[in-house]
Amino acid sequence: MATALKTIKEARAPLATAESVVVRFAGDSGDGMQLTGGQFTLSTALAGNDLATFPDFPAEIRAPQGTTFGVSAFQINFGSTEIDTAGDEPDVLIAMNPAALKTNVDALKPGGLIIADEGEFGSRNLAKAGYGEVNPLEDDSLAKWQLIRLNISQLTLDAVKPFGLGTKDALRCKNMWTLGLALWMFDRDRQPLIDWLKAKFAKNPVIADANIAALNAGHAYGETAEIGGPMKQYHVDPAPVAPGLYRTVTGSESLAMGLVAGTQLAGLKMFFGGYPITPASAILHYLSRLKEFGVTTFQAEDEIAAIASAIGASYAGQLGITSSSGPGIALKGEAMGLAVMTELPLVIVNSQRGGPSTGLPTKTEQSDLYQAVYGRNGDTPMPVIAARSPVDAFDCAIEACRIAVQFMTPVILLTDGYIANAAEPWKVPDMAGYEPFPVKFLDHVPEGGLKPYGRNEKLARPWIKPGTPGLMHRIGGIEKQVGTGNLDYSPANHQAMTNARKAKVDNIANHVPEQDVTLGAPGGKLAVVGWGSTFGPIHQAVLRARAKGRDVSQIHVRHIWPLPRNLGDLLKSYDRVIVPEMNTGQFKTVLRDQYLVDARPLNKVSGQPFKISEIEAAIEEALA
Amino acid sequence: MNEITKLTPADWASDQEVRWCPGCGDYAILKAVQRTMPELGVSRENTVFVSGIGCSSRFPYYMETYGFHTIHGRAPAVATGVKLANPELDVWLVTGDGDGLSIGGNHMLHLIRRNLDCQVLLFNNEIYGLTKGQYSPTSRVGTRSPSTPFGSVDRPTNPCAFAIGCGGRFVARAIDTNLKTLPEVLKRAHANKGTSFVEIYQNCIVYNDGVFEDFTEKKAAPATQLWLEDGQPMLFAGGTKGLRLNRDHLHLEVVDVVDGDWQAADVLVHEESNKAVAQMLIDMPFPAFPIALGVIYCDPAPTFEAAVTAQNAEVSAGKTPDLNALIRKGQSWTVDGKPHAV
Numbered sequence: 010m011a012t013a014l015k016t017i018k019e020a021r022a023p024l025a026t027a028e029s030v031v032v033r034f035a036g037d038s039g040d041g042m043q044l045t046g047g048q049f050t051l052s053t054a055l056a057g058n059d060l061a062t063f064p065d066f067p068a069e070i071r072a073p074q075g076t077t078f079g080v081s082a083f084q085i086n087f088g089s090t091e092i093d094t095a096g097d098e099p100d101v102l103i104a105m106n107p108a109a110l111k112t113n114v115d116a117l118k119p120g121g122l123i124i125a126d127e128g129e130f131g132s133r134n135l136a137k138a139g140y141g142e143v144n145p146l147e148d149d150s151l152a153k154w155q156l157i158r159l160n161i162s163q164l165t166l167d168a169v170k171p172f173g174l175g176t177k178d179a180l181r182c183k184n185m186w187t188l189g190l191a192l193w194m195f196d197r198d199r200q201p202l203i204d205w206l207k208a209k210f211a212k213n214p215v216i217a218d219a220n221i222a223a224l225n226a227g228h229a230y231g232e233t234a235e236i237g238g239p240m241k242q243y244h245v246d247p248a249p250v251a252p253g254l255y256r257t258v259t260g261s262e263s264l265a266m267g268l269v270a271g272t273q274l275a276g277l278k279m280f281f282g283g284y285p286i287t288p289a290s291a292i293l294h295y296l297s298r299l300k301e302f303g304v305t306t307f308q309a310e311d312e313i314a315a316i317a318s319a320i321g322a323s324y325a326g327q328l329g330i331t332s333s334s335g336p337g338i339a340l341k342g343e344a345m346g347l348a349v350m351t352e353l354p355l356v357i358v359n360s361q362r363g364g365p366s367t368g369l370p371t372k373t374e375q376s377d378l379y380q381a382v383y384g385r386n387g388d389t390p391m392p393v394i395a396a397r398s399p400v401d402a403f404d405c406a407i408e409a410c411r412i413a414v415q416f417m418t419p420v421i422l423l424t425d426g427y428i429a430n431a432a433e434p435w436k437v438p439d440m441a442g443y444e445p446f447p448v449k450f451l452d453h454v455p456e457g458g459l460k461p462y463g464r465n466e467k468l469a470r471p472w473i474k475p476g477t478p479g480l481m482h483r484i485g486g487i488e489k490q491v492g493t494g495n496l497d498y499s500p501a502n503h504q505a506m507t508n509a510r511k512a513k514v515d516n517i518a519n520h521v522p523e524q525d526v527t528l529g530a531p532g533g534k535l536a537v538v539g540w541g542s543t544f545g546p547i548h549q550a551v552l553r554a555r556a557k558g559r560d561v562s563q564i565h566v567r568h569i570w571p572l573p574r575n576l577g578d579l580l581k582s583y584d585r586v587i588v589p590e591m592n593t594g595q596f597k598t599v600l601r602d603q604y605l606v607d608a609r610p611l612n613k614v615s616g617q618p619f620k621i622s623e624i625e626a627a628i629e630e631a632l633a
Numbered sequence: 634m635n636e637i638t639k640l641t642p643a644d645w646a647s648d649q650e651v652r653w654c655p656g657c658g659d660y661a662i663l664k665a666v667q668r669t670m671p672e673l674g675v676s677r678e679n680t681v682f683v684s685g686i687g688c689s690s691r692f693p694y695y696m697e698t699y700g701f702h703t704i705h706g707r708a709p710a711v712a713t714g715v716k717l718a719n720p721e722l723d724v725w726l727v728t729g730d731g732d733g734l735s736i737g738g739n740h741m742l743h744l745i746r747r748n749l750d751c752q753v754l755l756f757n758n759e760i761y762g763l764t765k766g767q768y769s770p771t772s773r774v775g776t777r778s779p780s781t782p783f784g785s786v787d788r789p790t791n792p793c794a795f796a797i798g799c800g801g802r803f804v805a806r807a808i809d810t811n812l813k814t815l816p817e818v819l820k821r822a823h824a825n826k827g828t829s830f831v832e833i834y835q836n837c838i839v840y841n842d843g844v845f846e847d848f849t850e851k852k853a854a855p856a857t858q859l860w861l862e863d864g865q866p867m868l869f870a871g872g873t874k875g876l877r878l879n880r881d882h883l884h885l886e887v888v889d890v891v892d893g894d895w896q897a898a899d900v901l902v903h904e905e906s907n908k909a910v911a912q913m914l915i916d917m918p919f920p921a922f923p924i925a926l927g928v929i930y931c932d933p934a935p936t937f938e939a940a941v942t943a944q945n946a947e948v949s950a951g952k953t954p955d956l957n958a959l960i961r962k963g964q965s966w967t968v969d970g971k972p973h974a975v
Binding site: 051054057201205247251252253255269273278280282299300301302303305307309314322323324326327343346347403438440441475476477481482483495496 | 647677683686693694698699704705711712715716718721740743941944945948952957959961963964966967
């Protein structure tokens with residue numbers, strides 16, 4: 010979803026095939042499908058189409074070749090109109106082997122096009138994919154789709170023959186041959202890809218040339234071969250987007266950049282304590298290259314040390330940030346309580362994945378909402394923010410930093426595996442448009458004496474850096490005395506401090522925007538309320554329903570805790586509320602609890618994002 | 634610096650009431666630390682005491698410095714963040730045998746191997762005090778406690794052996810109530826740049842009283858304590874006994890020294906940087922051997938925070954932090970002012 014696409018009329022009819030195309034590349038995890046998809050995405054962006062992608066890969070790095078569990082896929086939806094999701098059903102499936110065909114073909118739209126590398130459909134690969142003796146390319150099992158059989162493996166070998174590579178290396182150019190064919194199909198310029206290959210293999214020009222030759226050969230094949238039948242060229246017009254400078258960005262990249270921006274706007278240095286975990290590691294990788302922005306990254310010995318070191322850094326006057334996924338966040342729970350008790354700023358990023366336990370490391374889910382809002386011992390309130398898309402993660406990260414430093418509190422920033430890996434075009438903002446929120450450390454004894462747990466108008470305590478003369482004091486996880494912060498177990502004090510911590514976080518609702526209605530208007534028959542990465546499918550589903558004249562609005566919540574101050578009244582202005590979530594109904598429960606509204610769940614926990622059609626059907630049912 | 638040199642031990646004591654059990658060894662350690670601080674030439678505001686959970690971990694509340702009483706076992710990780718964020722701070726870490734070697738053993742390992750510049754004071758009382766007397770990872774086999782009513786069966790760890798095994802570059806031992814030697818060890822620990830690991834034998838008067846008395850008792854001390862000093866022979870029992878290296882079997886042995894002629898008895902001279910001998914000294918079984926005390930091993934190496942700071946500076950050199958440039962990095966494209974018709 011390009012944020013600039015505000016010009017789209019919501020009355021637009023359902024997208025016609027001519028306006029948008031969904032392509033899925035699928036192959037073995039060693040076939041370079043993610044790379045192929047990434048480069049096709051870039052060429053799509055450069056062609057001016059709006060787009061959304063869905064990389065879907067196995068948890069295994071190199072699963073046994075040819076197996077169904079080793080299949081890696083990359084889906085892209087692009088068009089001349091607003092694109093918010095990676096598409097419900099592919100129009101085109103490029104299958105590099107039998108396993109890729111087997112695991113992906115059922116998703117293909119009836120009548121859709123299959124391009125299969127028949128060179129890989131030998132008896133061994135057929136058996137590994139579970140096809141047995143029967144070659145699906147040769148019976149009528151694919152009859153409801155259109156099939157093009159190409160011996161991509163042989164065509165690639167022929168194309169790179171002049172470079173004298175071994176068969177194994179030569180076959181590694183298959184993905185570029187395929188990409189060349191895809192570029193021809195969608196009328197794309199090859200030059201940016203050729204430039205990219207030259208840069209990528211600058212140290213090995215033979216490999217660069219072989220890949221370029223494969224790319225050109227795939228393109229030429231489309232141009233010259235007498236394929237006939239279903240193979241034809243598509244042209245997709247550029248999308249009508251607002252003028253400006255664009256780039257593609259994944260959620261991990263934009264979130265990391267947002268954290269840097271947030272720290273800079275606060276006038277602080279960043280300390281990032283992390284521990285490798287899928288799908289959150291990309292944030293650690295990205296930040297570790299940005300030391301010139303005052304970023305220190307620390308790969309800690311475990312998740313607990315990652316957050317504990319970040320708390321230590323915040324105590325010492327930098328902005329401590331830590332990032333993980335569900336299992337790692339669980340380990341950080343006790344330390345989050347310490348940050349709440351010591352009232353230190355801290356940002357905790359959770360790139361959610363399928364759970365519980367190790368669950369589905371590379372698949373997406375939204376099932377850590379309870380954990381974020383409630384998952385600590387004691388009455389331990391913490392603000393929670395959720396990003397809706399890769400681009401939105403940038404602003405959400407800045408917002409998390411702002412709340413953390415202005416209210417002296419740890420903040421949880423929720424994203425998920427889908428947002429983390431998916432790419433979309435981003436109209437790059439001008440940072441001059443962002444209001445700085447510089448931190449003011451306490452550097453002298455204030456009138457009335459030093460009160461480490463005194464509070465300002467935001468109910469935040471002062472931030473005092475060790476090293477400041479005259480302000481020595483002690484903090485810790487034991488209950489603090491009101492004002493002084495000394496140990497105090499007394500009943501009245503614990504009541505007062507529990508109330509103070511709650512009041513501070515509740516009050517944040519007065520310092521964040523009121524909840525808006527993304528599509529539609531306050532009041533009506535139905536509101537579809539979402540949070541996080543379900544934004545895309547909900548948005549498209551509500552657009553389509555409204556185009557059919559349905560009385561339905563979209564409300565998408567960024568501030569999960571505390572909730573926007575007008576949300577209760579807003580929800581009560583609709584006859585019905587449905588809450589689509591990739592969990593078993595967690596936000597629905599929070600809404601019911603907070604507002605006593607009859608919020609109805611729409612749940613999906615398959616590790617895959619919602620399809621637009623699934624939400625459309627729920628809208629129709631709710632209005633029936 | 635004038636203000637610093639004028640400070641007295643009382644200036645390093647906070648206004649908080651000390652809450653350890655009467656007679657606890659922690660009082661003696663607190664006194665030794667407060668007595669040592671004015672002699673280090675450091676300021677109170679640049680000093681940070683970080684602790685975990687347990688009796689010993691209440692320590693920061695009683696020091697008139699910055700202090701952070703964190704969570705069980707995690708003080709090394711918090712201290713790492715503090716020191717990386719501000720390497721100018723003088724960081725002390727106070728922990729115990731349970732906090733530092735059981736729940737926090739992993740963090741202790743990594744703190745030591747990274748060689749973060751800080752002083753680790755591990756109060757070893759061989760028991761869990763704050764949770765009312767369960768056996769700890771340093772308790773001897775057979776320790777009867779509420780959780781081991783028939784005696785513990787698992788073998789204890791040796792804190793100094795752990796530290797040196799983790800790659801520690803400064804390992805020392807001291808005794809809580811010895812107000813003469815403890816400050817000297819603390820000064821050496823402070824002078825070392827890197828993780829200075831100090832095991833302090835600390836008596837828990839309530840749950841493990843007298844566990845170290847075989848060598849801490851005044852009468853027993855001379856015959857059982859070996860105080861190590863760099864460049865000096867390893868003598869004890871008033872100079873009548875010493876340690877010799879059996880070169881055939883590579884182990885230490887106790888020898889008698891006649892008329893002070895330690896050379897004749899082939900007594901070893903302590904060489905702080907000799908790791909192999911340090912490991913033997915740490916592992917000596919008591920009471921067949923004396924307890925090695927003082928600075929057992931000291932062989933400084935570059936510190937973690939110095940390496941991090943240097944790399945941060947090196948790779949940032951000549952680069953201007955420009956957010957607008959950062960978010961525009963990579964392949965981009967411009968859409969002109971006239972939106973395309975659909």
